[in-house]
Amino acid sequence: MDIGIVGLGLIGGSLGRDWRALGHRVWGVSRQAATVEQAVAMGAIDGGSTDLASFHGRPVAVVVICTPLDQVVPTGRALFPHLETTTVVTDVGSVKAPIVAALEPAWRRFVGGHPMAGTADQGIQAAQRGLFAGRPYVLTPTATTDPDTLACLTTLLRPLGCHLHPCDPAAHDQAVAWISHLPVLVSAALVGASCTGPSPAVLALAQALASSGFQDTSRVGGGNPDLGLLMARENRPAVAAALDHYRRQIDYLATLIQTEDWAALHTYLRQTQAGRPAFVAPDPPPAAPPQPL
Amino acid sequence: MDIGIVGLGLIGGSLGRDWRALGHRVWGVSRQAATVEQAVAMGAIDGGSTDLASFHGRPVAVVVICTPLDQVVPTGRALFPHLETTTVVTDVGSVKAPIVAALEPAWRRFVGGHPMAGTADQGIQAAQRGLFAGRPYVLTPTATTDPDTLACLTTLLRPLGCHLHPCDPAAHDQAVAWISHLPVLVSAALVGASCTGPSPAVLALAQALASSGFQDTSRVGGGNPDLGLLMARENRPAVAAALDHYRRQIDYLATLIQTEDWAALHTYLRQTQAGRPAFVAPDPPPAAPPQPL
Numbered sequence: 001m002d003i004g005i006v007g008l009g010l011i012g013g014s015l016g017r018d019w020r021a022l023g024h025r026v027w028g029v030s031r032q033a034a035t036v037e038q039a040v041a042m043g044a045i046d047g048g049s050t051d052l053a054s055f056h057g058r059p060v061a062v063v064v065i066c067t068p069l070d071q072v073v074p075t076g077r078a079l080f081p082h083l084e085t086t087t088v089v090t091d092v093g094s095v096k097a098p099i100v101a102a103l104e105p106a107w108r109r110f111v112g113g114h115p116m117a118g119t120a121d122q123g124i125q126a127a128q129r130g131l132f133a134g135r136p137y138v139l140t141p142t143a144t145t146d147p148d149t150l151a152c153l154t155t156l157l158r159p160l161g162c163h164l165h166p167c168d169p170a171a172h173d174q175a176v177a178w179i180s181h182l183p184v185l186v187s188a189a190l191v192g193a194s195c196t197g198p199s200p201a202v203l204a205l206a207q208a209l210a211s212s213g214f215q216d217t218s219r220v221g222g223g224n225p226d227l228g229l230l231m232a233r234e235n236r237p238a239v240a241a242a243l244d245h246y247r248r249q250i251d252y253l254a255t256l257i258q259t260e261d262w263a264a265l266h267t268y269l270r271q272t273q274a275g276r277p278a279f280v281a282p283d284p285p286p287a288a289p290p291q292p293l
Numbered sequence: 294m295d296i297g298i299v300g301l302g303l304i305g306g307s308l309g310r311d312w313r314a315l316g317h318r319v320w321g322v323s324r325q326a327a328t329v330e331q332a333v334a335m336g337a338i339d340g341g342s343t344d345l346a347s348f349h350g351r352p353v354a355v356v357v358i359c360t361p362l363d364q365v366v367p368t369g370r371a372l373f374p375h376l377e378t379t380t381v382v383t384d385v386g387s388v389k390a391p392i393v394a395a396l397e398p399a400w401r402r403f404v405g406g407h408p409m410a411g412t413a414d415q416g417i418q419a420a421q422r423g424l425f426a427g428r429p430y431v432l433t434p435t436a437t438t439d440p441d442t443l444a445c446l447t448t449l450l451r452p453l454g455c456h457l458h459p460c461d462p463a464a465h466d467q468a469v470a471w472i473s474h475l476p477v478l479v480s481a482a483l484v485g486a487s488c489t490g491p492s493p494a495v496l497a498l499a500q501a502l503a504s505s506g507f508q509d510t511s512r513v514g515g516g517n518p519d520l521g522l523l524m525a526r527e528n529r530p531a532v533a534a535a536l537d538h539y540r541r542q543i544d545y546l547a548t549l550i551q552t553e554d555w556a557a558l559h560t561y562l563r564q565t566q567a568g569r570p571a572f573v574a575p576d577p578p579p580a581a582p583p584q585p586l
Contacts (some may be wrong), residue, residue, distance in 0.1 A: 116502055136502050167498055175498040178487045183510040186483050189542035191565035194471045194572065197538040205460055205468040209429050210572040211409055216509040217476040222569030225562030233555055240550050245490040247543050249482035254540060257533050262526055269518030272484035276515030279487065279503040 001156065002027065004055055004063035006075055008039045008048070011092050011115060012066030013127025016044035018160050021129060027058060030124075038124050055082040062156055064113075065091040069230045073102045080107050088152050094176060095234040096140045096169035104142060109149045112140040112169055114176075115162065122224075133161030140169040177238035179279065181231045185243055187221025188228065194218075294449065295320065297348055297356035299368055301332045301341070304385050304408060305359030306420025309337035311453050314422060320351060323417075331417050348375040355449060357406075358384040362523045366395045373400050381445050387469060388527040389433045389462035397435060402442045405433040405462055407469075408455065415517075426454030433462040470531035472572065474524045478536055480514025481521065487511075 001024050005012045008030040016026045020043060028048035030036050036048040048054075052075075055063070063083065067075050072093045083089070090113040093099050100112045117135040119126055137157055141150045150166070157164060167175075194214075198206055232239050256265045294317050298305045301323040309319045313336060321341035323329050329341040341347075345368075348356070356376065360368045365386045376382070383406040386392050393405045410428040412419055430450055434443050443459070450457060460468075487507075491499055525532050549558045 116504055135504070138502065163501075165498070165501060171495055171498055174491060174495045175502055178491055178495070179499045179503040179507040182486065183483060183506050185543075185546050186479055187510050188562055188565040189539060189546060190476060190479050191569050191572075192542045192561060193475065193535065193539040195564070195568040197535060198467060198471055202464055202467045202471070205458070205464055206471045207571045208456075208458060209409055209431065209468055210472040211428070213476050213513045214472040215573045216512050217480050217514075218569050218572065219509050220506045222566050222573075225559055225566050228562040229555060229559045232550055232558060233553075236550060236553070240547070242486065242490060243543070243547050243550065246482060246486040247540070247547060249485045250478075250536070250540050250543055253478050253482060254533070254536050257525055257529060257536065260526075260529070262522060265525060266518055266522045268485060269481055269521040271488070272481040273515050273518050275488040276484050276511050278500045279484075279511065280508045280515075 001025070001062065002058070002060045003156070004029070004058070004060040005045065005066055006030075006052065006063060006079060007066035007068075007071070008035050008044065008124050008127075009066060010119065010122050010124070010126045010131075011117075012064070013039055013042070013044040013124040014117075014129070014131035015064060015066070015160075017042070017127055017129045018132065019156075020044070020046065022159055027054070027060060029054060035124050039127075042124070042127065044124065044127050052079050053082050055079065059084075060087060062088045062090070062152065065089065065093075069093045069095060069234055072099050076103045076110070077106060085109075088149050090139075090153055093234075094180070094231060096138070096172045098234060100140055100142065100169040104144065109146060111145055111149055111153055113153070113157075114138040114140075114172065117162075130161070132157075135162050136165050137162035138165045138167060138172050140172055141166055142169070173235050174238045174241075176231075177235055177242040181235055181239045182242040182246060184220045184223065184228045184231065185239070186246060187218055189221070190214075191218050191221045294318070294355065295351070295353045296449070297322070297351070297353040298338065298359055299323075299345065299356060299372060300359035300361075300364070301328050301337065301417050301420075302359060303412065303415050303417075303419045303424075304410075305357070306332055306335070306337040306417045307410075307422070307424035308357060308359070308408075308453075310335070310420055310422050311425065312449075313337070313339065315452055320347070320353060322347060328417050332420075335417070335420065337417065337420050345372050346375050348372065352377075353380060355381045355383070355445065358382065358386075362386045362388060362527055365392050369396045369403070370399060378402075381442050383432075383446055386527075387473070387524060389431070389465045391527060393433055393435065393462040397437065402439060404438055404442055404446055406446070406450075407431040407433075407465065410455075423454070425450075428455050429458050430455035431458045431460060431465050433465055434459055435462065466528050467531045467534075469524075470528055470535040474528055474532045475535040475539060477513045477516065477521045477524065478532070479539060480511055482514070483507075484511050484514045 004027045006029045008028050026045045028045035039045045072091045089110045096112045103110045115137045117131050297320045299322045301321050319338045321338035332338045365384045382403045389405045396403045408430045410424050
């Protein structure tokens with residue numbers, strides 16, 4: 001199959017590497033010519049361009065928009081005029097409802113997507129084979145989605161070894177608000193509090209003594225601020241609702257400690273111990289890496 | 294040197310293994326005869342008993358109280374009548390001010406201690422050599438501490454390869470409130486919110502999609518509820534103050550998202566990205582493991 005990828009970073013490059021290994025032909029578009037060259041050199045694409053118009057007359061069956069989250073909608077709108085009307089289009093943005101609301105009416109064969117895979121590194125140089133194996137891959141068809149469009153994407157994605165989760169765009173956005181976006185804010189607030197709360201002497205001691213508990217709990221809050229901002233901005237209603245509910249948990253814990261209600265605190269901590277494994281049960285063994293067709 | 298260890302769990306057993314490897318003789322006391330037998334069998338102690346009176350007439354220079362946090366003070370009070378007045382006593386409890394306030398007036402040669410080391414496992418079976426190498430070890434001398442007592446402990450501890458941090462008991466308790474105890478509450482509240490906030494359908498999706506960000510941020514909040522309770526109860530004033538300051542960070546973030554003040558949110562996230570490394574800079578390379586004297 002001929003596939004197009006717009007945006008050649010970690011996700012776009014990794015999709016290209018897997019699909020080429022499976023025997024597909026991949027055309028890539030990036031804003032930077034150097035990125036296109038690097039993607040060709042590392043085998044992520046067969047060829048590419050810096051111009052979306054390069055799709056004109058090219059027989060791609062599917063195009064995947066892999067730009068940063070806030071560029072997905074403008075990229076889609078700029079892309080559509082250059083495609084055959086039969087082309088299936090999807091994206092990999094981490095917030096789905098606004099993208100689907102904007103692009104589905106503009107392109108009959110659009111379905112939103114979100115592969116839940118990543119590494120600490122970014123950019124085409126971090127692209128790797130097997131990135132999606134064993135990981136969730138969300139697709140967000142709606143009532144108006146053509147079944148053939150969804151089937152085409154399913155056929156293309158399943159050989160990557162990912163676990164496909166079709167769901168409603170709004171349900172996706174609410175779910176990731178709890179498990180991806182809220183953790184960033186919770187964790188950032190821990191770093192913010194620990195930097196500004198202690199006296200200078202206690203701060204120096206805290207920095208010297210901090211160990212794995214602080215390290216793990218603060219990791220995502222000390223990450224890329226651009227990504228943290230984007231997810232809060234693009235998924236604002238769901239993130240605001242999750243943060244509000246979280247704040248009530250903190251208020252409750254503060255009250256328990258204030259009133260020395262140790263029995264209730266113990267109950268709460270027993271419930272969180274019991275509740276966590278459903279979110280972090282060991283992944284099923286990764287599927288076999290993609291094999292040539 | 295002859296050393297006594299009271300409480301043969303992960304910490305007590307690991308101290309015993311290192312000290313015996315360094316050529317010291319170790320006498321252990323545990324409530325369970327089976328634990329004493331297991332500690333002898335694994336080489337953590339030379340011999341032991343279930344009775345604190347077994348220290349009577351035994352020439353131990355130092356005794357380390359390694360019981361659970363809430364047992365340190367009663368254990369110390371029960372222990373002192375069986376010791377020569379020259380014996381140095383320390384403990385490994387993770388909250389220092391209440392212990393020091395209770396035991397220092399009762400035993401002239403008492404100095405509080407807190408090795409910042411651990412594993413996910415507990416109990417004598419988890420005891421290991423080199424547990425303290427490269428890790429912080431806090432000692433909390435006060436104005437009334439005899440310099441010889443502190444020197445004796447320093448001499449005994451330094452060969453474990455740990456980094457000794459002498460500090461005020463209250464400063465220790467404040468520091469660990471920020472970097473050990475607050476993370477547990479922050480993380481528990483994330484699990485609590487994520488279990489109770491979403492609708493059943495979104496909860497199931499969130500559980501299926503949760504990945505490393507949620508896993509790391511929720512780890513210490515899903516840990517042993519007995520430990521979480523103890524640290525909040527025993528370090529209540531410092532934990533309450535830290536949680537109150539944390540709550541103000543959450544309020545601030547909620548306001549920024551509510552008012553869509555994206556510039557201020559970006560600034561906050563840039564500050565937390567910049568602030569975190571001072572807490573989690575890579576450890577210095579671990580010291581060489583203890584060698585026989």
